[in-house]
Amino acid sequence: MFGLVFQLATTDVNNTTPYVRSHILRDHIIHPSLPSLPLLLTSTDIRTPKVTQITSDPSHRVEAHFWIKATNEQFRVFGRVAIYPSPDLKEKRIEGVGEVYDAFRSQGWDWEDERRKQFDSVGAHMRASWCRPVPGSPMDSYSDAEKWPVKVAKPGEEGYDAKNYEEARGNFALLLIDPIEVDYVELGVMPNRRTKFVKQESDDERWKEVILVP
Numbered sequence: 001m002f003g004l005v006f007q008l009a010t011t012d013v014n015n016t017t018p019y020v021r022s023h024i025l026r027d028h029i030i031h032p033s034l035p036s037l038p039l040l041l042t043s044t045d046i047r048t049p050k051v052t053q054i055t056s057d058p059s060h061r062v063e064a065h066f067w068i069k070a071t072n073e074q075f076r077v078f079g080r081v082a083i084y085p086s087p088d089l090k091e092k093r094i095e096g097v098g099e100v101y102d103a104f105r106s107q108g109w110d111w112e113d114e115r116r117k118q119f120d121s122v123g124a125h126m127r128a129s130w131c132r133p134v135p136g137s138p139m140d141s142y143s144d145a146e147k148w149p150v151k152v153a154k155p156g157e158e159g160y161d162a163k164n165y166e167e168a169r170g171n172f173a174l175l176l177i178d179p180i181e182v183d184y185v186e187l188g189v190m191p192n193r194r195t196k197f198v199k200q201e202s203d204d205e206r207w208k209e210v211i212l213v214p
Contacts (some may be wrong), residue, residue: 007065007198008042010053017034019053023064024186027119028175031103036206037199039100039176040064040077043118045175047086047134051204060094064177072188078181084111098178119172124151124159130168182207185214 009020044050054060059076059080066075082096095101119127128149133148139145152168153160186193192214196208 004066004128006067008050009063009065010050011057011176013057019050021050023175024030025066026121029104029114031100032131033103034100037052037100037178039082039096041118042175042177043122044083044173044175045135045171046083046089047171049136051092053082053175055066055092055094056081058151061180062177072186073185074185076183077177077179078183079179081174082178083173084115084176087116089114089173092173096176096178100178114170115174116174116210118174119169120154124153127152127154127168127172130171131164134181153175182213187214 005022006025007020008023009018011018023042023044025040025042027041029041031037054062060082062081064075064077064079064080066077068074073184080097081094082101083092083094085092096104128151131152132145132150133139149161149164151159152164154165181199182197183195186197194214195211196210197211198210200208202204
């Protein structure tokens with residue numbers, strides 16, 4: 001499912017306005033001792049309004065929507081967000097809280113190493129998207145975009161430019177979702193099925209399953 005496009009919804013608590021945009025699922029981060037509690041990993045430009053919207057909510061909660069066309073399955077994942085930007089932007093960092101993050105911290109997990117690894121794993125065209133003016137800021141003309149880098153090569157690749165690479169990496173941040181509830185709808189079966197999974201604190205039962213009307 002890595003590379004899957006999904007929709008991420010946030011709310012600005014200052015004016016209760018909802019916002020949604022498409023994201024790419026880049027990875028699952030799973031601690032070996034907690035295999036049933038994966039973190040969903042995507043990325044963002046730390047300058048985007050969504051970061052402000054998430055930080056405006058003390059609970060740092062979002063909802064992610066996945067639609068699997070091949071099987072007619074829908075997943076709505078409600079969860080808590082952590083954001084790991086460049087160390088130079090500590091004021092925008094949202095630290096992960098809870099059992100999973102505690103387990104990673106106890107082993108000395110370094111989110112900066114993961115951020116750099118994820119940045120280098122994307123293509124040069126994608127890296128260039130973090131080497132532009134602030135997303136959502138006004139432009140005089142579409143032709144302004146012709147001045148922006150088309151590719152940002154990483155060290156060792158042809159066309160490597162240290163300035164562009166460092167600028168793009170500086171704007172790149174990890175965004176992780178720790179699922180709290182999953183609303184799962186199966187439209188590929190008749191009759192249709194809908195099930196909600198709610199995270200539990202108990203070690204014996206990690207997820208409570210509730211059958212719902214589709």
